[in-house]
Amino acid sequence: MESADFEPWIAILFASLMLLVIGFFMLAMLIVYQKKKTKHYKEQQQLKTEYEQSVLKAKVEIREETLKYVGLELHDNVGQLLSLIKLYLSRPGTEQKTDVKQLINQAIMDIRKLSQDLNINRVEQYSLSDFIEQELNKVHKAGIVKTWFDNEGFCEPSNAQNRLMISRIFQECINNILKHAEAKNIFVKLVAENSGCMLHIADDGAGFQIDAAHMGSGLINIYDRVKLIGGDIQIASTIDNGTTIKLRIPHI
Amino acid sequence: MDSYTIILFLLIFLGGLIGFYKSKSITPPVLKLFPYFLMMQFSYQLIASLYSFVFTNFKSNYPIFNIFYLINFVFFSFLFSQIISAKWKRIFIAITAIIWVVFYFINLFHIQGISLLMTYSRTMLGILVVTYSLLYFHEILTDDKNQKNPLRDATFWVVTALFFFYLCSTLTISLWNYLVINKAYFGNVLMKIYAFILYSMYIAGFLLHKNYLRLEKPL
Structure with missing residues (x-):
């Protein structure tokens, strides 16, 4: 009789213990999840800050390049x-007027x-292919290096900040060629593909x-920027x- | 059949109904099979109980449970192989599942037979389900890409329920002979408690499930 009275309590105790263990287990999993979520959020924030800083840096560099060129x-x-003109004007003569x-x-x-x-905001106003063409024209105009540009399909990043980053990557590549390569020709090809675009610079x-x-x-810098836009170089x-x-x- | 058994059947049936109702939003796809599995559990356990307690005079229903061990284990191993993504873990599940099935038939024809409760197969089943659950927990703890709240994920509830049910019930069955108190009564009560918790957790999982895939789609 004593045992029959005792057994339900053991069963209730056992059930409570089991529920307690399950509760602790779930709480532990929830804490792990919250920690992972916080870590992920911090990583996202850091990535966002890095991206914004990189965009800002690219903007400043493009402005510097433009001012240098101008x-x-x-x-x-x-x-x-x-x-x-001053020289011509210092020697008066009617035949020089047309010159x-x-x-x-x-x-x-x-x-x-x-x-x-x-125009500092030209990167944001022009398309990527227009920007590339303008940059190559500048190089071509200098007369030291010949440039070739082939544009296949429509290739335009919708995000202006990413376009700015790509423009700066391109500018950096061209600067490297002009500074170090002693090249006679630069071949550029912008091709639209299923998974995005492909920019070839040779x-x-x-x-x-x-x-x-x-x-x-x-x-x-080039590698960092490519990573930030989710590309591959x-x-x-x-x-x-x-x-x-x-x-x-x-x-x- | 006592009132606790009837409540337990109602709980399984309710779990199946809620599962069907929520099946559209349940992910991964393998969990959509879970309500069918619950209905099968409901049917065979009801048939086993009716056979023993209503249609016959306490005749053994062990053959029914023995047959459904095989079906249950095949479903569990398939479920775990679908929710676990690491290749080596899936291979482990496949190999151990084949070994279990082979052992099941050896046990069926040469060791315990169908008329006895196949405790050897049941114990091995319990150990394997607990191991598979640990593999799943390892995966969700180590996978940084997984950003799902476990308490809003039906898979987590189902696996946790299976883990605790099979851990506790296998230990109880293994320690059966060492129980000093009234084995039949105490064991029966414990098994019912485990089952109540198991099916309640299934229901909680279905009700709390949040479809992350749907939320990730752009508005």
Whole structure:
């Protein structure tokens, strides 16, 4: 009789114990989940901050590049034209009037062009292919390197910040070629693909040894930016055989 | 049949109904089979109870349970192989499931037979389900990509229910002979408590489930 009275209590105790263990187990899993969620949130925030900083940096660098280019153009081009006009005007003669007029027109055209380039927000206003074309035209105009551009399909990042990053990556690649490659030709191809876009940049310059240990800040910046836009970059180069860069731009 | 058994049957049936009602929003797809599984549990346990307590004079219903051990285990191993994504864990589940099935038939034809309750197969089944559950818990704890709240995930509730049910019931069956108190009464009460908790957790899982896939779609 004693045992029969005792047994339900054991059963209730056992059931309560089991429920308590299950409760603790679920609570532990919930705590782990909350910790993982917080960690994930912090990582997302950090990534967002890094991305915003990178966009800002790219913006500043593009402005600096533009100002540098405009400064050089003013000095080498418009400055020369104005000096020539001054020289003509210092020697009075009716036959020179048409030449002076032509030079002034040329100077006006160049200044107008420069004022367009000075538009800091041009990256946000122009399409990616237009920006590439403009940048290549500048290089081509300098006369040292020939440039070739092939645009296949429609390839346009919808996000202006990502477009800015890609533009800056492209500018950095071209700057590297001009500074180090001693190339005669630059071949650029922008191709629309199912998974996004592919930007090929190739040159016939000196090439270089790809060594992560000796990677300059320019290349590190390129890799960082590609990572931030969720893209992928492949650089292939051999000494005396030029360099090929393949940048995969995801649908953004 | 006592009133506790009837309540337990109602609980299983209710679990099945809620499962069917929520099956559209339940993920992963393998869990959509779970309400059918619960209805099968309801049917065979009802048939087993009616056979013993209503239609015959306490005749053994062990053959029915023995047959359904095989069906239950095949379903559980399939369920775990679908909810666990790590390849080595899935291979482990497949290999151990085959070994269990082979052992089941050896036990059926050469060791315990169908007329006795096949406790060897039942114990091995319990150990394997507990192991598979631990593999699942390991996966959700180590997978950083998994951002689901476990308490809003039916899979977690189902696996936790299976884990505790099979852990406790297998231990109880294993320690059966060492119980100093009234075995038949105490064991029966414990098994019913485990079953109540098991089916209640299934129902809680279905009711609390949140469809993360649907939420991730753009508005």
